[in-house]
Amino acid sequence: RELLRMGVPLGQKKEQSNFPEKPFSIYDAQKLSLKGSDEVLLKYCVLKDMTYLFVVSKKNIVTIKINLVGDDLEDMIVSLRDPIDKLQNITDTSAFYKSLEEVDLNVANTLYNSLIEPAREYIKGARVLLIVPSGVLSYLPFEMLVEKVGERKKNTDVIFAEFSDSTYLTEEFSVNYAASAKKFSKKGGISLSQFKHDLSGKLLSIGDYGGLAKDLVTVFGKDTKILKEAEATKAGFKELAQKFPFVNISLPVWIDDDISRTGIIFSEQKNNRILSELLNAYELYSLNSDPKFFVLDNCEYNLSSYKKDNGIEYLLNSLTGSGSSAVLNLWRLDEKTAGDFLKEFFSLLTETTSTSDVVDVMSLTKIKLKQAVKELGSSPHKISYSHPYFWASFVLEGRSYHQ
Template identity: 25%
Template structure:
């Protein structure tokens, strides 16, 4: 499905019958589903499973994920304890200029990573800046999208969006990282915000959005779910993380994220999970984005309210 395979429907329906059909009676009328995956099911986009009539699960209900019931309870406690910060609503980073030293460090371990510019990410965060307005948001792109800025500014905002390259380290998930511009005058920062560094930030955010490749993936740990960028975001203090299950196409990401934020700002208020659902459905109705590879890779982990 992630590769755009046109023959995904048979597998999608087979998995629906195996995993969801036994609970079909209990799912009738439910508009919000929380899924606690186990093992390899973390890699499965439940929202894109199809019933016998060809309807995707996300057409029936908003879908969110939780590492465990214990973690979900803690995430909800954090969400309830949050106080609104209307003047510091959104912080967004996009399309950083990747320095040669940073590029070399990454390619030494991940030889296939080219870290090409991502102009769509820059368009995304600039559009978000306009959407939220200059008084309620701050946007950093290009050479200004530096690692140390992310560390110092992120604790001040309600929503933090990273539209940068994300690299999954399968061997050591806490060394998975987001790629930023590097400040040559600061030898302590290498332009790579690793998961272990993210978890040490004192975030006050309601939500962290990782609109980069493979940010929802990591190492599976009993009782804690997936260990990686999403887990690091939760430990840092964010009760909700939106991340990706596979390498996402940049133009569809921009369109989906803009729709998602419009949902977050809509009146009357809707839940974060419902905002993501509506954004996914909007893309699904566009002929060029109909395939689940464009919209099903985004998952909401944690408190979806």
């Protein structure tokens, strides 16, 4: 049943299946999901006692057994993320930096060797990796996986400089994600050319994480519809979202194995009380009657999310219905970092003159930020954005462009 859910053909007759239609197989993926020979699809199937990787290119379909199983993967991903996830409870700057220094690139290297290296001969020369994760892998930005750990020499003048000499996956590939291989076969979606036309009044922004909405006005014009968190209601959002192709959401996200309890949390003050309403995955999916481009820039997952394997897939499927695509952060960022990333991303989208896909612009944004060294106000020190915290969190879900 799990293999069927992942789209692996097992030869069952249609009437014996619990599915209303034939599962989208890896053979369908080879024919329909790949746009060209420069794309390779990596489809992971994480089970309790085994993990499989299906590598799909225009020339090959290969099945690889991975040496890490569900519990081992969860332990490693939690270990890798823990210093970043702890930041939600840290307010002191020095403690903030100290926690980030604990991110273990050796764990990122072990994950690279287990999840990517076995497919090396089949992805060599590819430009884009189309990744379909499974379970806890949905919480891992593959771009931060490390092919080679550097010497990590510290620089007394530049904070996090020791993260700059390691080799990350993002330096070799653009990465596009989807909850299922079938999502990559969808036609339509948001094309890069739409970012080059008049965008005035095309954006609905809910919440205002770190003043980001004001920055987006410089891209989408003064007619951008902005609702501060206190003004945003579930009913109002559902009505307005139908009218805008670009939707920025700065509200908390709740993940649960029950699809009706997975979604975006709206808070409304009534009679001196804060009332919360959940826009669940079903309702979010219904907003995708026309393709949209969603940006979730303030995802704050509940602490038990890693155990909710199906919940994250529910959320991603609801965001990418009807050919829609989404950018969301896999861990919560401080306001400045989130703003820096999205301002760079949207700026590159509107300025580019190439025929690149949005996934390539996402990759370029990560690389530019990774190379950045920024001033720290009046401090004599500078800060290197080479640490994955600053550039790896945002991921692109769903097809963003079709030629």
